Amino acid sequence: MKTNLACSHDKASVPGGNEAAGHHLIGLALAGLRFGPGFILAALVLTLGLSSPYFFTARNLGNVLAQTATIAVLAMGQHLVILTRGIDLSVGSVLALSSVAGALVYREVHSSAVVIASMLGTGLAAGFINGFVYVWGRLPHPFIVTLATLSIARGLALELAGGAAIPGMPATILFLGGGSIGGVPTSALVAGGVALVLAGMARWLVWGRWIYSVGGNPDAARRVGIPMRGVLLSVYMICGITAGIGAVLTSGRTAAGSPLFGNLAELDSIAAVIIGGASFLGGRGHIGNALTGALMIGVIRNALNLLNVDIFFQLIAIGIIIVLAVEADVLRGRLEERFRMIQSLRVNQ
Amino acid sequence: MTGPPIKHELRSPELVVRNLSKRFGAIVALDDVSLEVNRGQVLALLGDNGAGKSTLIKCISGVHQLDSGIIELGGQPVHIRSPADARRLGIETVYQDLALFDNLGPSANFYAGRELAGPPWLPRGMRLLRGREMNETTRRLLDQLRVRLPSFDALIGLMSGGQRQAIAVARATAFATRVVILDEPTAALGVRETKQVLELIVQLRNQDSAVILITHNLDHVIEIADRAVVMRRGRNAGETKPKPENRQEIVSMIVGA
Numbered sequence: 028m029k030t031n032l033a034c035s036h037d038k039a040s041v042p043g044g045n046e047a048a049g050h051h052l053i054g055l056a057l058a059g060l061r062f063g064p065g066f067i068l069a070a071l072v073l074t075l076g077l078s079s080p081y082f083f084t085a086r087n088l089g090n091v092l093a094q095t096a097t098i099a100v101l102a103m104g105q106h107l108v109i110l111t112r113g114i115d116l117s118v119g120s121v122l123a124l125s126s127v128a129g130a131l132v133y134r135e136v137h138s139s140a141v142v143i144a145s146m147l148g149t150g151l152a153a154g155f156i157n158g159f160v161y162v163w164g165r166l167p168h169p170f171i172v173t174l175a176t177l178s179i180a181r182g183l184a185l186e187l188a189g190g191a192a193i194p195g196m197p198a199t200i201l202f203l204g205g206g207s208i209g210g211v212p213t214s215a216l217v218a219g220g221v222a223l224v225l226a227g228m229a230r231w232l233v234w235g236r237w238i239y240s241v242g243g244n245p246d247a248a249r250r251v252g253i254p255m256r257g258v259l260l261s262v263y264m265i266c267g268i269t270a271g272i273g274a275v276l277t278s279g280r281t282a283a284g285s286p287l288f289g290n291l292a293e294l295d296s297i298a299a300v301i302i303g304g305a306s307f308l309g310g311r312g313h314i315g316n317a318l319t320g321a322l323m324i325g326v327i328r329n330a331l332n333l334l335n336v337d338i339f340f341q342l343i344a345i346g347i348i349i350v351l352a353v354e355a356d357v358l359r360g361r362l363e364e365r366f367r368m369i370q371s372l373r374v375n376q
Numbered sequence: 377m378t379g380p381p382i383k384h385e386l387r388s389p390e391l392v393v394r395n396l397s398k399r400f401g402a403i404v405a406l407d408d409v410s411l412e413v414n415r416g417q418v419l420a421l422l423g424d425n426g427a428g429k430s431t432l433i434k435c436i437s438g439v440h441q442l443d444s445g446i447i448e449l450g451g452q453p454v455h456i457r458s459p460a461d462a463r464r465l466g467i468e469t470v471y472q473d474l475a476l477f478d479n480l481g482p483s484a485n486f487y488a489g490r491e492l493a494g495p496p497w498l499p500r501g502m503r504l505l506r507g508r509e510m511n512e513t514t515r516r517l518l519d520q521l522r523v524r525l526p527s528f529d530a531l532i533g534l535m536s537g538g539q540r541q542a543i544a545v546a547r548a549t550a551f552a553t554r555v556v557i558l559d560e561p562t563a564a565l566g567v568r569e570t571k572q573v574l575e576l577i578v579q580l581r582n583q584d585s586a587v588i589l590i591t592h593n594l595d596h597v598i599e600i601a602d603r604a605v606v607m608r609r610g611r612n613a614g615e616t617k618p619k620p621e622n623r624q625e626i627v628s629m630i631v632g633a
Contacts, residue, residue: 233493234501240477240488247475250439251489252460257501310479363533370526370536 053366060359064304064319064352071326079333087329089212093205093280095325096214097122097273099318101292102299103218103225104269106317107262109300110242112309113169115263117157117176118270119292123285124184125149125274129200130193130284139199146278147271153180154267158260169263177293184286192285196278204279214276218318221272225265226314238262242310298345299324302352308360323348388451390415390586391436391467391555396445398431405431407610409445413555413586418577420601420618421590422630428610429590430472433557436588437469438462449554460489466553472560474544478533482525483507483514485532486547517550518543521576538569545576549583556580557588562596574600594623608632 075082082088101118108115129146136142157176161169196204206213229235237258240248249255270289277288303320305312324345331341389412398406406428413419423429434440436447438459446453449465456462462469477485487510493503515528523542525535532540541561548556558577562570578600580587591597597604597618604618606629614629616622 231504232501233491233503233505236484236488236491236505237501239480240484243477243479244475246473247477247488250459250471250475252458252463253489254501261501310477366534367536370534370539 050366050369053362053369057359057362057366060355060362061304063355064302064316064323068319068323068326071323071330075326075330075333079330081333082329085210087333089207089210091322091325091329092215093212094328095321096212096218097276098292098295098299098324099218099321100221100269100272100276101296102303102317102321103221103314104266105293105296106300106305106312106314107225107229107238108169108266109297109305109307110238110309110312111259111262112242112245113161113259113262114173114297115154115157115169115266116173116293117153117180118266118273118296119289119294120177120180120184121150121153121267121270122273122277122289122292123287124153124180124187125271126278126284126288127184127188127193127286128284129274129278130195131187133195133197133284134193137197139197142197142200143275146274147268150267150269150271150274151264152267153270154264155260157267158263161263162256162259181286188284188286190286192281192283192287194283196282196284200275200279201282202279204276205282206279214280217272217276221269222314222318229314234258234261239310244310295321295324298349301356302348304352304355306356306359307353308356389413390450391588392446392448393432393436394446394448396432396435396447397443398435398440399443405610406435409607409610409612411605411612413588415554415586416581416584417602418581418587418589418600420597420604421588421607422592422597422604422626423607423613424630426609427607427613427630429607430559431610432607433469433559433588433590436462436555437467437557463490463551467555467557468548468552469557470544470548470559470561472563474540476532476540476544479531481529481531482518482543483511483528485543486510486514486517486550490551518546521546521549521579523572523576536569538565538572541565541569541573542576545573549576549580549585552580552585555586555588557590559590560592561589562591562593570596594618594626597626598623606630 101122105115105118125146128149129142132145133142153176157169157173160166160172164172166172203213203217208216229238237253240253241255241258245255273289273292278284299320300312300317301307301320302323303316303318305316327344328341331338331344391413393409393411396406396409409428409432411432421429421432431440435442436456438456438461441457447456448454454465456465477488492506492510494506495503518525523546525539532543545558545561561577562573565573574596577587577589589601598620601618603615604626605615606613606626608630613632616625616629618626
């Protein structure tokens with residue numbers, strides 16, 4: 028074909044060897060970033076096992092899992108929201124409200140099923156309100172509405188409970204939150220079950236594909252006819268349900284419903300998703316990232332306890348890790364850009 | 377690659393746009409614009425920036441709603457209320473920004489919004505994806521169109537501009553049953569990649585689609601278009617056969633001199 032652009036676009040002068048090597052190096056670095064969180068978790072566990080004789084005891088491992096279970100469940104809901112480029116700041120408060128609702132219901136109805144249903148229902152309702160106001164209120168970002176819910180749900184929980192914990196939980200909830208099966212905490216099994224269900228849904232259902240599409244390119248998703256509103260509403264509802272599940276686990280572990288539960292849990296859940304390797308920019312990551320991140324937080328907390336490090340240092344340590352994780356996310360974007368550029372040069376050579 | 381233009385004068389046009397007007401507030405973007413495209417024909421839509429080309433194709437592809445005017449498809453008047461409507465009617469659009477999902481692979485991009493899934497009695501979102509079927513079909517279509525990718529499983533975000541463009545055009549090619557609209561499909565491409573995309577457009581014509589091509593590159597227009605329609609300031613400014621000898625005529629229609 029005849030064209031007058033030929034010379035200016037031909038990049039024949041790029042040295043082939045160097046560029047191919049750079050290509051492989053970037054590919055390698057991208058793979059490293061992808062599996063990085065898993066390696067870091069493994070390294071943390073190994074280092075801790077070597078430096079404290081208590082770490083690998085069954086009792087301590089059980090503790091780590093039990094303490095991580097709630098963060099993990101919240102992180103999985105948060106993960107779905109972040110996949111769609113959103114954020115849910117209300118999960119900690121919704122957890123508290125759900126636990127109070129459950130405790131109040133338990134005073135009247137001594138049925139585990141009803142109490143569990145009331146906790147999950149409260150979470151679902153809060154999630155629905157978040158999603159509904161965000162989508163149908165045409166808000167530019169879910170930050171504000173979930174921030175409002177953070178405040179309202181906590182206030183409501185305090186008001187309903189009269190400012191103090193309400194003791195008493197049915198046996199099933201005590202078992203789910205504090206029991207164990209063959210040495211494994213039931214709460215960890217619950218978290219595992221939630222992980223399997225959500226991972227399966229995200230991977231095999233059309234809905235799951237839609238979540239990734241909406242997060243990857245919202246404009247394109249709208250143009251190809253993906254029901255944006257329904258997809259967004261659904262992820263906030265599921266995030267609300269996971270807060271309800273978190274309430275069941277926490278109430279079960281402490282045998283009470285309390286308006287003070289879940290304080291700063293929203294930050295833990297967001298941190299877990301990010302340090303687990305999912306992208307804060309949406310569309311990237313899977314449930315495994317949320318689980319890895321939650322375990323990292325759990326193990327770091329445990330480590331600092333075992334090694335007698337000042338409790339305030341935990342906050343600082345986790346904050347530093349969050350910054351590193353976000354920086355890794357940015358680095359990934361830049362490496363992919365480079366990768367693409369080299370790809371174009373190769374094709375046009 | 378420049379096949380002889382296929383004669384379709386006797387056929388009724390596949391897409392007819394009649395007296396279309398569209399305003400945004402006080403600004404008249406389209407003023408009584410009409411257009412016809414036949415199957416097996418590449419129509420080049422030309423005009424300076426702001427001439428109304430993009431608004432026109434956005435009306436046809438369902439992004440904008442028309443204020444007045446009629447769109448007919450295969451002789452029947454149609455109401456296109458959304459891009460999804462347009463796709464259902466067999467109108468595929470390759471947008472300037474490609475509308476690709478960088479975080480997904482080729483097959484997920486091909487089937488975005490029309491995922492193969494079942495069983496049919498479930499609500500659409502709850503159906504199980506038929507991943508293998510989508511992968512195999514996508515691979516076959518890309519092979520047929522001779523689009524070569526570094527790896528079929530790679531994310532689109534890791535592919536070159538030309539590969540991404542080729543996937544967007546191939547997606548439209550694979551699903552269009554009536555009309556394909558391409559908005560600046562070769563902007564920002566290298567020579568070899570441009571050639572590949574132009575070849576795809578010729579294939580589209582040969583498989584009897586009606587093609588509307590927006591471009592600023594007159595070489596490309598002369599090379600592959602059967603007709604050239606020029607717009608200026610939201611109106612029809614003229615039509616001509618794109619040949620090397622009336623290049624100057626086309627240019628003066630575009631700038632209005």
